[in-house]
Amino acid sequence: MSSKVVGFLLGAAFAALTLFLIYKLLAWICGRLATAARWIWRLGRRPAATADPNGGYVVFDLETTGLSAADHEIIEIAGLKISPKGEIVESFQSLVIPEGRISPAITKLTGIDQMMIAQDGVPLGEAMSRFRSFAGDLPLVAFNAPFDKGFLHHACFRMGMPVFGNSFHCALETSRRAWPGRPSYKLSALAEEAGLDLANEHRALADCQRTAYLMFAALNKLGTSFR
Incomplete structure (x- = not known):
């Protein structure tokens, strides 16, 4: 050639x-x-949220297969309805069936494995609908709100649902304002300093309980409500 x-x-x-x-x-x-x-x-x-923050709020937490809302999935959703006095009045918890498999690293971190998902997990759309009904129009509080809000809204997009119109509030930022100068603002560090039980760390409902305590304490320390 x-x-x-x-x-x-x-x-x-x-x-x-x-x-x-x-x-x-x-x-x-x-x-x-x-x-x-x-x-x-x-x-x-998205629906407009008109709830009065003085009527209480919902603390929620997600466990996920990774850190990127675009590339990873929700495997657990939990929430607590908190009264204006800081009392837990209702709880919500659901394991979620992911499309992919849960890595050993995530199982080690959260304790959630494939067997648990197979036994108790529900499809993402069902879990999201149930959580939306649970939360209603109440303000939503998460420890690291941008992270959880991103996953929540990306899940809405995947399921063809409107995004949450609720107001979102970050317990981490509120804690920084309430207790400036702390060496660490990790949830576990703040909870340990407050004398809270650290059992079941990185399970959504247990993390909700710690976040609820810290948020209520921080708001009282600041003498303020949501803003």
Whole structure:
């Protein structure tokens, strides 16, 4: 085969590869734009929350398969309804069936394994609907609210549900304002300093109980309500 033919074939192959890569890039960009458009649409149709913060609030926590809402999944949702006096009036807890498998590292961290999910887990859509009914329009409090809110809203998007219109409040930021200068603001560190039981750490309901105590104490320390 002559060098000209070889050169022609190599050039054609390179051109074909270039066109393929351009096609894949354009498809990825279009996919991202479509995703952004759907997010904007869903944000526009979320229900308005009109609940009075003085009527209580819901502390919630999620356990997940990782740190990225786009790449990982919720495996447990829990919540506590808290009265204006700081009393627990109702609880909610649900294991969630993920599409992928739970890694050994997450099982070690949370204690949640595939067998537990198989026995007690429910589909994500069912868990989300039940939690939405539980929370109603009450303000939602999470220890690291941006993290949990991101997972919650990404799950709404996946299930074709409106995102939560509730107000969100961060117990971590409230704790920083209430007790400045602490060496650590991890939930476990603050809970231990407050003398709280650390059993079942990284299980959603137990973390809700610790967060509820800290949030109520921090609000009392600041002499304020949600803002």
